[in-house]
Amino acid sequence: MSYNSFGHILRVSTFGESHGPAIGCLIDGCPPGLEITAEEIRDEVLRRATGKSRHTSQRREKEDVQILSGVFEDRTTGTPVALLIENTDARSKDYENIKRQFRPGHADYTYWKKYGFRDYRGGGRSSARETAVRVAAGAIARKWLRQTLAVDIQGWLAQLGPIRTDTVKNWECVDDNPFFCPDPGVVPELESYMDALRKSGDSVGARVNVVARNVPAGLGAPIYGKLDAELASAMMSINAAKGVEVGAGFDCVAQKGTEHRDEMTPDGFLSNHAGGILGGISSGQDIIVSTAFKPTSSLRIPCRGLDIDGNEVEIVTKGRHDPCVGIRATPIVEAMMALVLMDHVLLHRAQTGNEK
Ligand SMILES: Cc1cc2nc3c(=O)[nH]c(=O)nc-3n(C[C@H](O)[C@H](O)[C@H](O)COP(=O)(O)O)c2cc1C
Numbered sequence: 406m407s408y409n410s411f412g413h414i415l416r417v418s419t420f421g422e423s424h425g426p427a428i429g430c431l432i433d434g435c436p437p438g439l440e441i442t443a444e445e446i447r448d449e450v451l452r453r454a455t456g457k458s459r460h461t462s463q464r465r466e467k468e469d470v471q472i473l474s475g476v477f478e479d480r481t482t483g484t485p486v487a488l489l490i491e492n493t494d495a496r497s498k499d500y501e502n503i504k505r506q507f508r509p510g511h512a513d514y515t516y517w518k519k520y521g522f523r524d525y526r527g528g529g530r531s532s533a534r535e536t537a538v539r540v541a542a543g544a545i546a547r548k549w550l551r552q553t554l555a556v557d558i559q560g561w562l563a564q565l566g567p568i569r570t571d572t573v574k575n576w577e578c579v580d581d582n583p584f585f586c587p588d589p590g591v592v593p594e595l596e597s598y599m600d601a602l603r604k605s606g607d608s609v610g611a612r613v614n615v616v617a618r619n620v621p622a623g624l625g626a627p628i629y630g631k632l633d634a635e636l637a638s639a640m641m642s643i644n645a646a647k648g649v650e651v652g653a654g655f656d657c658v659a660q661k662g663t664e665h666r667d668e669m670t671p672d673g674f675l676s677n678h679a680g681g682i683l684g685g686i687s688s689g690q691d692i693i694v695s696t697a698f699k700p701t702s703s704l705r706i707p708c709r710g711l712d713i714d715g716n717e718v719e720i721v722t723k724g725r726h727d728p729c730v731g732i733r734a735t736p737i738v739e740a741m742m743a744l745v746l747m748d749h750v751l752l753h754r755a756q757t758g759n760e761k
Pocket of ligand 1: 511512528533644699703726727730
């Protein structure tokens with residue numbers, strides 16, 4: 406039980422560190438017959454890649470996805486699907502100065518306390534490099550959901566620092582800018598905000614929303630497998646995630662019952678404050694999840710910290726870092742949504758015998 410795996414029937418295990426030779430995953434439980442190629446998976450992985458704009462880390466990985474097993478003649482065979490991505494652009498020397506130091510806000514201190522030993526290069530296992538293989542696994546889940554149930558999953562940047570972009574103005578625009586911003590009019594503001602932030606050496610938080618449409622009613626397993634709990638756990642497992650909301654989320658605190666309840670008519674629900682989940686079970690409405698990401702902790706602005714001997718030291722982080730981790734998080738939250746939903750479709754079928 407070292408928690409490098411998640412999911413029930415569709416079980417994904419990941420391995421690898423930021424500066425190791427490769428990262429990878431094993432996807433067990435994928436049904437046979439899904440047409441999939443390494444190129445399709447790579448296209449998804451490239452959506453979260455670094456180095457595509459000046460607003461992210463300038464590490465440039467090739468992201469060549471190798472399918473090692475479970476796919477024959479471009480179709481899943483029903484046996485474990487193993488995916489591997491080599492790390493091709495790690496610069497471990499950038500991390501020499503924090504080898505014996507703990508970056509405040511990063512996982513260095515807690516990894517040291519837990520294991521007594523850590524791979525300090527690029528954050529080792531705590532690096533979000535691992536999320537590349539979640540996106541790879543998610544590419545399979547997304548395709549399976551789309552083909553089997555016409556489920557469509559789409560994420561977007563909902564807020565970056567003080568700039569709110571939660572209202573989707575144009576879905577087409579989301580993949581056409583480096584931020585996954587759904588409002589083309591706000592992109593220049595995001596660009597200049599990030600340019601100033603980068604120059605200052607500081608970082609900022611962000612919020613990413615994701616919606617899943619055409620999800621059949623009935624997914625989710627009360628009591629301990631509530632769909633909202635499973636989704637929250639999946640989103641919180643992403644590096645730097647600090648909060649998850651489903652539907653109205655924390656806004657429900659200020660709502661009256663008469664406002665929050667989603668009235669039902671023969672034509673459907675009149676609102677969706679529940680975010681598509683009632684009693685831990687999908688209602689057939691859109692499932693809407695929002696995830697808050699904290700500001701990047703690796704900063705070149707000096708701060709007070711400790712080394713492994715307990716001495717007070719000044720911490721300055723070198724290397725290539727994302728000034729706002731939320732900018733690249735959209736494909737990751739989409740992948741986690743897809744993996745949880747596919748797992749729950751398979752669970753639902755196994756328990757009830759229903760196709761949907
Ligand atoms: C897409 C993405 C990119 C990230 N990039 C960086 C980075 O460049 N530098 C950094 O210090 N942390 C980065 N992080 C955050 C760290 O991985 C994370 O803060 C660290 O593992 C500690 O875990 P915690 O924040 O969940 O407590 C990134 C996170 C995500 C989701």
